[in-house]
Amino acid sequence: MSAAPSLARRSGEMLLGAVAVAWMVRVYGRMEPAWVGLCFVALVPWLAVLDRLRTAAQALVAGLVLSAVFTGVVLGWFADSLRAYAQSSNAWAYWLVLLLCSPVLQPQFITAALARHLARRAAPPGAFLRVGLTAALVYVGTEWAWPKLLADTLGHGLYASVWWRQSADLAGAHGLTFLLILINECVLAALRAFAARGWKWPGFTALRAPLGVAGALLAALTGYGALRYQQVSAQTGSGPELTVGVVQANITNYGQLAAELGTFDALRMILDTHYALSDALMKDARPDLLVWPETVYPTTFRSPKSQEGEAFDNELAAFVGERQMPLIFGAYELDQEREFNAAMFLGPVGREEERRLGFASYRKTLLFPLTEWIPDLVDTPSLRGFLPWLGTWKRGPGPRTVDFPLRGGRVLKVAPLICYEAIFPAYVAQAVGKGAELIVTLSNDSWFGTSAGPKLHLTLAAFRSIETRLPQVRATNSGISAFITPTGDILRETGVGQRAGVLMRVPFTGHLGTLMVAWGDWFGPTALLVGVVLLAQVMLHSSKRHSQR
Numbered sequence: 216m217s218a219a220p221s222l223a224r225r226s227g228e229m230l231l232g233a234v235a236v237a238w239m240v241r242v243y244g245r246m247e248p249a250w251v252g253l254c255f256v257a258l259v260p261w262l263a264v265l266d267r268l269r270t271a272a273q274a275l276v277a278g279l280v281l282s283a284v285f286t287g288v289v290l291g292w293f294a295d296s297l298r299a300y301a302q303s304s305n306a307w308a309y310w311l312v313l314l315l316c317s318p319v320l321q322p323q324f325i326t327a328a329l330a331r332h333l334a335r336r337a338a339p340p341g342a343f344l345r346v347g348l349t350a351a352l353v354y355v356g357t358e359w360a361w362p363k364l365l366a367d368t369l370g371h372g373l374y375a376s377v378w379w380r381q382s383a384d385l386a387g388a389h390g391l392t393f394l395l396i397l398i399n400e401c402v403l404a405a406l407r408a409f410a411a412r413g414w415k416w417p418g419f420t421a422l423r424a425p426l427g428v429a430g431a432l433l434a435a436l437t438g439y440g441a442l443r444y445q446q447v448s449a450q451t452g453s454g455p456e457l458t459v460g461v462v463q464a465n466i467t468n469y470g471q472l473a474a475e476l477g478t479f480d481a482l483r484m485i486l487d488t489h490y491a492l493s494d495a496l497m498k499d500a501r502p503d504l505l506v507w508p509e510t511v512y513p514t515t516f517r518s519p520k521s522q523e524g525e526a527f528d529n530e531l532a533a534f535v536g537e538r539q540m541p542l543i544f545g546a547y548e549l550d551q552e553r554e555f556n557a558a559m560f561l562g563p564v565g566r567e568e569e570r571r572l573g574f575a576s577y578r579k580t581l582l583f584p585l586t587e588w589i590p591d592l593v594d595t596p597s598l599r600g601f602l603p604w605l606g607t608w609k610r611g612p613g614p615r616t617v618d619f620p621l622r623g624g625r626v627l628k629v630a631p632l633i634c635y636e637a638i639f640p641a642y643v644a645q646a647v648g649k650g651a652e653l654i655v656t657l658s659n660d661s662w663f664g665t666s667a668g669p670k671l672h673l674t675l676a677a678f679r680s681i682e683t684r685l686p687q688v689r690a691t692n693s694g695i696s697a698f699i700t701p702t703g704d705i706l707r708e709t710g711v712g713q714r715a716g717v718l719m720r721v722p723f724t725g726h727l728g729t730l731m732v733a734w735g736d737w738f739g740p741t742a743l744l745v746g747v748v749l750l751a752q753v754m755l756h757s758s759k760r761h762s763q764r
Contacts, residue, residue, distance in 0.1 A: 225267075225268070225273060228264050228267065229264055229276065229277045229280045229281075230280060230284070231260070232260040232261045232263065232264035232277075232281075233261060233277075233280045233281040233283075233284035233285065234284055234288070235260040235261075236257055236258055236260055236261045236281060236284075236285070237281070237284045237285045237287075237288035237289055238288060239253050239256070239257040240253075240257050240285065240288075240289055240369065240372070241288055241289050243257055243372045244289060244371075244372050244667075245375075246371075246372055246374045246375045246670075246674060247375055248375050248376065250375070251372065251373065251375040251376050251379075254369065254372050254373065254395050255395065255398045255399060255402060255429075255433075256399065256402055257369075257399065258369075258395075258396060258399040259399055259402055259403050259406070261277070261281055262331075262399060262400060262403045263403060263406075264277060265277060265328055265331055265332060265335075266335070266403075268332060271329060271332055271333065273332075274328045274329050274331070274332035275325065275328065275329060277328050278324045278325030278326070278327070278328035278329065279317075279318060279324075279325060281321075281324040281328075282317040282318050282320070282321040282322070282324045282325060283314055283317040283318075285317070285321055285324065286313060286314060286316075286317035286320050286321055287310075287313070287314055287317075290313070290320065290365070290367075291310070291313070292666035292667045292668060293313060293365070293666075293668070294306070294309040294310045294312070294313040295309070295664075295666060296662060296663050296664055296666050296668055297309050297313075299662070299664055300586065300662040319361075319364075320363060320364055320365075321363070322357055322361050322363075323353075323354045323355075323357040323358050323361075324354075326353050326354070326357040327350045327351075327353050327354035327357070328350075330349055330350050330353035330354075330746065330750055331346060331347075331349065331350035331353075333750060333753070333754060334346045334349040334350065334749070334750060334753050337753040337754055337756060338753055343400055343401075343403070343404040343424075343425065344397075344400070344401075344424065344428060345749070345753070346400070347396065347397055347399075347400030347401075348397065348749065349746055349749045349750055349753070350396065350400075351392075351393050351396035351397050351400070351742075351746075352393070352742040352743070352745050352746030352749065353742075353743070353746040353747070353750065354392070354393075354396060355368075355389045355390075355392055355393050355396075355738065355739060355742040355743075355746075356739060356740070356742040356743025356744070356746050356747075357743070358389060358392070358739065359389065359736065359738075359739020359740055359742070359743060360739070360740075360743055362639070364584070365638070365671070366638040366639060366675060367671070367675075368388050368389055368391075368392045369391075369392045369395050369396075370383070370387075370388035370389060370390065370391025370392035370393075370394075370395060371388050371391075371671075371674060371675065371678065373388075373391050373395075374674050374677060374678070374703065376440075377440075377444060377702070377703075377704075378436075378437055378440030378441050378444055379391070379436050379437065379440050380440070380678075380681060380703055381439065381440035381441075381443040381444050381447075381681065381702065381703075382394075382436055382439050382440055382443070383678055383681045383682050383703075383731075384443065384681055384682050384683075384684060384729040384730065384731055385439075385729070385730050385731070386730070386731075386737070386738035387640045387678070387682055387731055387736055387738055387739075388640070388678050389736070389738050389739050389742070390738045393738070393742065394432050394436060397428070397429075397432060398429045398432055398433065400425075401425040401426065401428050401429035401432075402425070402429065404424070404425035405422055405425040405426055405429075408421040408422055408425070444702055446727075447684060447701050447702050447727060448702060450701075450724060450725040450727055451700065451701060451702075451722050451723075451724050451725075452722035452723065455723055456720050456721060456722045456723060457503050457504075457627070457653070457720075457721040457723070458500065458501075458502040458503050458718060458719070458720055458721070459502055459503065459504055459505075459506055459688050459698075459718070459719045459721055460493065460496040460497070460502035460504070460505045460506070460716060460717070460718055460719075461505075461506050461688060461689075461690045461696050461716070461717045461718075461719055462489050462492045462493055462496070462505065462506070462507050462508075462690070462715075462716050463508065463690065463691060463692065463693065463694060463696045463709050463713065463714065463715050463716075463717070464485070464488045464489055464492060464511075464692065464714055465692070465693050465694070465712055465713060465714040466484075466485055466488060466692060466693075467661035467692060467693050468661065469481065469485070469510065469513040472484075472485075473513070478514075479523055481513075482512075482513065482514065482527060485511065485512075485513070486512070486527065486530070486531065489507055489511060490534060492714070492715075492716040493505055493507075493534075493540075493716065495716055496716040496717075496718060497538065497540070500718055502540075502718060503541070503621050503622065503625075503627075504540070504541040504542065504543065504562070504619070504621060504627075505540055505541070505542045505543070506542075506543045506544070506655060506657070506688055506690040507542065507543070507544035507545065507657075507690060508544075508545055508657050508658060508659060508690045508691050508692040508696075509545035509556070509558075509633055509634050509657040509658050509659040509690075509691075509692070510545045510546065510547070510556060510659055511544050511545050511546070511692065512527075512531065512544055512545065512546035512547075512559070513546075513547070514527075514546070514547055515546070515547045515548065515549040515554065516528060516531075516546040516547065516548065516557075516559055517548075517574070518548070518549035531561070532561065532572055535561050535562060535563065535572060536563060536572055539563045539622060540562075540563075541560075541561070541562030541563070541619060541620070541621055541622070542559075542560075542561050542562065543558060543559070543560055543561075543619070543629070543631070543655055543657070544558070544559050544561070544657075545557070545558055545559070545633065545657045545659075546559050548576055548578060553609045554607060554608055554609065555578040555579065555608060555609055555610075555611055556578070556579040556582070556587065556608050556633055557576045557577060557578050557579065557611075557633075558576065558577045558579075558631045558633055558655075558657050559574070559575075559576050560573075560574065560575040560576065560577075560617055560619050560629075560631075561573075561574055562619060562620055562621070563620075563622070564620050573620055575617050575618075575619070577611070577615060577617055577631040577633075578610075578611025578612065579608070579610075579611050579633040579634070579635075579636065580610050580611040580612065580613050580614070580636065580642075581610075581635050581636045581639060581642060582606065582608055582610060582635065583606070583634070583635045585602075585605055585606065586605070586606050586662075587606035587608050587635075588606050588607075588608055588609070588610065589605055589606065613645075614630070614642055614643070614645045614646035614649070615630075615631075615646060615649060616628050616629065616630050616646060616647075616649035616650055616651045617629045617631055627652060627653060628650050628651050628652045628653070629651060629652070629653055629654075629655050630643070630646040630647050630649070630651035630653070630654045630655070630685070631646075631655050631656075631657070632646070632654060632655070632656040632657070632679075633656070633657050633658070634656075634657065634658040634659060634660075636656075637656050637658070637672070637675060637676040637679055637689075638672070638675045638676075640678070640679065640682055640731060640735075640736045641735045641736035643679040643682070643683060644682065644683060644731050644732050644735050644736065645735065647683040647685055647732055648732050648733075651683075651685060652685070652724075653685060653686055653687070653688065653721065654679065654680065654683070654685050654686070654687035654688070655687070655688050655689075655690075656676055656687060656688070656689040656690070657690055657691075658672065658689065658690070658691045658692075659691065659692050659693075660672055660691050660692070660693060660694065660695070661692055661693040665711055665712070669691075669694055669695045669711050670695065672695075673689070673695045673697060673705065673708075676689055676699065677699050677703045677705055678703065680699045680700065680701055680702075680703055681701070681702065681703040682729060682731035682732070683701075683729060683731065683732050684701040684724070684727035684728075684729055684732075685701055685724065686698070686699065686700055686701055686721050686722070686724055687699040688719055688721065691709075693711065693712060694709050694710055694711035694712060694713055695708055695709060695710070695711060696708075696709045696715075696717065697709065698719040698720075698721060701724050701727065706719075707719045
C-alpha cells in the first residue's frame with residue numbers, strides 16, 4: 216500500500232476518533248445522571264486510534280486534532296459569548312481564534328498522546344496498565360502545570376453522581392479525571408481481548424486484569440463516596456443555621472446602561488432595584504445578612520469621584536445602618552490611583568442604638584485575562600484603541616478570610632471569592648484554610664448569556680464546596696445564584712435571566728478536614744512528577760534493551 220492512502224486512512228481515523236470523543240464528552244458534560252456513565256468509555260475511540268499510530272509525530276498530530284475538535288464541539292459556546300461581549304458581528308473571527316488557541320486551551324491531549332505513545336513503544340506487550348498510568352499522570356500533570364483558561368477537566372462531569380463526586384475532597388476534580396482515564400484504558404484492554412478472539416468470549420484470564428482494575432477503581436470511588444456523603448450529611452445541621460438574603464436583579468451590561476442613561480441615572484436605577492428587592496426579602500423574615508453580586512455598585516466606594524458619588528456612598532451606608540442589616544456587595548476600590556474589583560463588607564457594630572458601621576474589603580486577585588486585566592508590559596494606548604474592552608483592574612494581594620460581625624455579637628468568618636476565583640481549587644483551599652466558616656462568591660456571569668457558561672461556572676464552584684466541605688452562598692447579577700451544601704448539592708437555585716430575592720438557609724456545618732484544604736491542589740504536581748519519572752524509566756529501559764541487541 217502506498218504512503219498516501221496510509222496517511223489518508225490515519226488522518227481519517229484521527230478525525231473520527233476525535234469527533235466521537237468530543238461528542239460523548241459533550242453529552243456527558245451535561246452533568247445529568249442519565250449520561251454520567253459515558254465517562255467510562257468516552258476516551259476509548261481516541262485511545263484506540265493512538266494504539267494504531269507508529270511514530271511520535273503521528274501521536275503529536277492526533278493530540279492536536281483532538282484539541283481542536285474538542286474545543287470546537289465542547290467549548291464552542293465560549294466563542295459566541297466573547298463575540299457578544301465585544302458586541303461584534305464577526306462570529307467567524309472568534310471561532311477562528313478559538314480553534315487556533317485550542318493547543319493552549321486543551322494542551323493535555325497533546326502531552327498525553329506523546330507520553331502514551333512513548334510508553335507503549337517501550338513497554339512489553341500487554342502492559343496496558345503501565346502505559347495508561349503514565350498517560351493519565353501526564354494528562355493531569357499538564358492540566359496543573361498549564362492551568363486552562365476555564366479550568367475544565369473531565370472529572371467535573373462526575374458532578375452528576377452524588378457519590379462519585381465526593382472523592383474530590385481527596386484530590387480534587389483532577390483526581391477524578393485520573394481515575395476516569397484509567398478506567399477508559401481498562402475498557403479498551405477488555406475490548407482488545409475480545410477483538411483478538413474474533414469478538415468471541417476470550418476467557419476470564421484475558422479479562423481478569425482490565426476488568427479487575429476497573430472494578431476495583433469503581434468500587435473504591437463508589438464506596439468512599441457513599442461513606443463520605445453520609446459523614447458530611449451527619450455533620451450538617453448540627454447547630455444554629457444562618458439565613459442569607461441574596462439579590463439577583465438581572466441588570467446586566469453596566470457600561471452600556473451608563474452610556475444610555477448616564478452614569479448618575481444608571482447607578483440610581485441599579486441601587487433602587489436592589490433596595491426594593493432587599494426590602495421585599497426582609498418583610499416576611501429577617502436574614503442575618505444580605506449579599507449582592509459582583510460590581511453591583513459600579514464605581515468606587517469610600518473613594519468618591521464626585522459629589523454625586525459621595526451622596527451614593529452615604530445613601531448605601533444609611534440603608535445598612537437604618538435596617539441594621541449586614542451587607543456584602545461588589546464595588547470598585549481605589550488605592551493610590553489603582554482600581555480593584557472588590558467585595559465590600561458593610562455592617563453595624565456595637566450596640567444597635569449607636570448605629571456605627573464597620574467596614575472591610577477583599578480585593579479580587581485572580582482576574583480574567585484581557586477583559587479584566589492585561590500585563591503592564593503590553594498595556595499600551597494603541598492596543599487599547601484596537602481593543603477598547605480590555606480591562607483596567609489591578610490584582611489584589613491574595614486569598615483571605617474576613618471576620619464579619621453579625622447582629623447579636625456573632626462573628627462570621629467568610630472566605631470571599633469574586634467570579635473567576637471560584638474555579639481555582641488551590642486558591643479557595645488557601646482561603647478556607649484561614650479558618651473560614653462560609654464561602655461567599657460574588658459573580659457577574661451576564662457575559663455568558665444563555666450559553667453553557669453559567670451552569671459550568673456554578674458546577675465548578677460546587678466542587679470548591681466539596682473539596683473544602685464548606686457551605687457556599689453564590690450571588691450573581693443575572694444567574695445562576697445558589698446555595699451549595701458541603702456535599703455539593705445545589706439548593707435554592709435561581710434561573711438565568713430571573714429577577715429575584717432569595718432567602719437561603721445555611722445550616723451549621725461541623726469542622727470537616729480534607730486533604731484539599733490541608734495540602735492544597737496537591738495531586739496535579741504529584742501526577743506530573745510521577746508521570747515524568749515513569750516515562751523516563753520506560754525510555755531508559757527501552758534504550759538499554761535496544762543497545763543489548
